[in-house]
Amino acid sequence: MLYSSILLVASALATVASQQLVLSGPPTGNRAYSLEWSERTFLLNVPQSYVHGESHPLVFSFHGAGGYSEKQQRITELSDPSLRINGKPFLTIYAQGVNNSDWNMTHIWKGAPYENKTIQYVFDALEIVSKTYTVDRSRVYACGKSNGGGFTALLACRPDTSAIFAAFAPVSPALYQGTYAFHNCTPSRPVPIFHIHGVEDVITPFHGRTPEGGSFGPEPDVRLWRRQWTDMNGCKGRYEGEWAEPKLEEIHKGVWEETWDCPGAEVKAMTVEGLGHAWPSTLGLDLAGRPNQTANFNLTNPYLVSFFSRHSLP
Ligand SMILES: *[C@@H]1O[C@H](CO)[C@@H](O)[C@H](O)[C@H]1NC(C)=O
Ligand SMILES: *[C@@H]1O[C@H](CO)[C@@H](O)[C@H](O)[C@H]1NC(C)=O
Ligand SMILES: *[C@@H]1O[C@H](CO)[C@@H](O)[C@H](O)[C@H]1NC(C)=O
Numbered sequence: 001m002l003y004s005s006i007l008l009v010a011s012a013l014a015t016v017a018s019q020q021l022v023l024s025g026p027p028t029g030n031r032a033y034s035l036e037w038s039e040r041t042f043l044l045n046v047p048q049s050y051v052h053g054e055s056h057p058l059v060f061s062f063h064g065a066g067g068y069s070e071k072q073q074r075i076t077e078l079s080d081p082s083l084r085i086n087g088k089p090f091l092t093i094y095a096q097g098v099n100n101s102d103w104n105m106t107h108i109w110k111g112a113p114y115e116n117k118t119i120q121y122v123f124d125a126l127e128i129v130s131k132t133y134t135v136d137r138s139r140v141y142a143c144g145k146s147n148g149g150g151f152t153a154l155l156a157c158r159p160d161t162s163a164i165f166a167a168f169a170p171v172s173p174a175l176y177q178g179t180y181a182f183h184n185c186t187p188s189r190p191v192p193i194f195h196i197h198g199v200e201d202v203i204t205p206f207h208g209r210t211p212e213g214g215s216f217g218p219e220p221d222v223r224l225w226r227r228q229w230t231d232m233n234g235c236k237g238r239y240e241g242e243w244a245e246p247k248l249e250e251i252h253k254g255v256w257e258e259t260w261d262c263p264g265a266e267v268k269a270m271t272v273e274g275l276g277h278a279w280p281s282t283l284g285l286d287l288a289g290r291p292n293q294t295a296n297f298n299l300t301n302p303y304l305v306s307f308f309s310r311h312s313l314p
């Protein structure tokens with residue numbers, strides 16, 4: 001593919017900060033990457049338990065508008081060294097969005113009407129990390145929050161990007177029309193998706209937004225958006241042509257897990273009462289959800305890592 005030849009140059013240019021001396025294998029810990037030809041950066045976390053030569057899963061985590069890599073690492077706690085995906089320590093790329101001077105916004109993602117840059121960056125980051133570290137390319141995952149959640153949904157909908165990720169987890173996604181939330185969602189295969197949303201979210205409202213409701217256009221009611229995914233993944237209704245109803249379970253007080261029986265690929269959702277625009281954690285680390293940023297469970301451990309563990313590319 002075209003981008004692979006660009007990457008030969010790119011990897012030579014990739015600069016790496018916080019180098020550590022190790023006797024064998026590439027360094028572990030937090031490593032700052034900058035792709036000089038595109039002025040793009042990301043933070044890679046490699047756990048101490050990484051073993052060079054063994055294959056390790058890789059998670060991409062996309063921050064919300066105006067966020068940044070380090071903040072996303074902090075609020076998601078994905079670099080907790082005890083975490084495993086399918087029994088393996090995993091690497092995490094905390095990606096960082098682009099500045100948009102027209103809208104006077106820093107660090108945003110494609111899929112928003114205020115962004116018009118390429119998603120090539122995602123392919124580039126994957127290739128560069130895979131050159132240095134032994135990544136299990138059948139276990140690369142995408143998750144993100146808000147604008148980064150909408151970007152995750154876009155990655156799930158595009159034929160090219162849906163083909164490189166095994167599963168997708170949008171958290172309180174900003175489902176702008178540019179994320180294909182309304183039309184044109186065409187994954188390369190039925191893709192596993194896990195959607196989490198606080199009912200008290202006033203930034204990307206659970207019940208959606210009319211075109212007049214904000215400067216960035218309409219957003220769907222997330223329950224309708226979930227239905228589109230159950231339709232795409234062939235989830236079973238009671239009879240032909242009926243929307244598939246979820247199996248509902250209150251897994252914590254006010255936390256409703258919705259699961260469907262889907263021959264195509266897993267669709268799972270969590271509806272979180274009392275939670276605002278936040279990545280769910282009991283420590284209330286995501287202040288964007290204020291004053292309702294504290295959950296009575298941690299999303300990342302166990303729910304997100306166990307969802308990812310269930311999926312790999314064929
Ligand atoms: C984006 O904007 C932020 C905040 O103004 C600034 O710190 C950063 O250097 C900018 N990045 C680029 C690539 O221009
Ligand atoms: C979109 O891209 C064009 C061409 O690269 C650039 O001139 C313009 O400023 C960009 N607009 C936004 C909103 O970023
Ligand atoms: C851009 O945003 C910054 C920070 O919110 C603000 O101080 C500045 O006045 C804004 N600039 C323009 C041109 O709106």
Ligand SMILES: *[C@@H]1O[C@H](CO)[C@@H](O)[C@H](O)[C@H]1NC(C)=O
Nearest residue numbers: 200273274275290291292293
């Ligand atoms: C949101 O937080 C406020 C302030 O802590 C609290 O009074 C309110 O009950 C919370 N809303 C819900 C639905 O939990």
Ligand SMILES: *[C@@H]1O[C@H](CO)[C@@H](O)[C@H](O)[C@H]1NC(C)=O
Nearest residue numbers: 077281282283296297298301
């Ligand atoms: C959630 O994570 C925090 C920090 O990692 C931890 O202190 C807390 O015990 C966890 N809560 C639950 C319910 O697992």
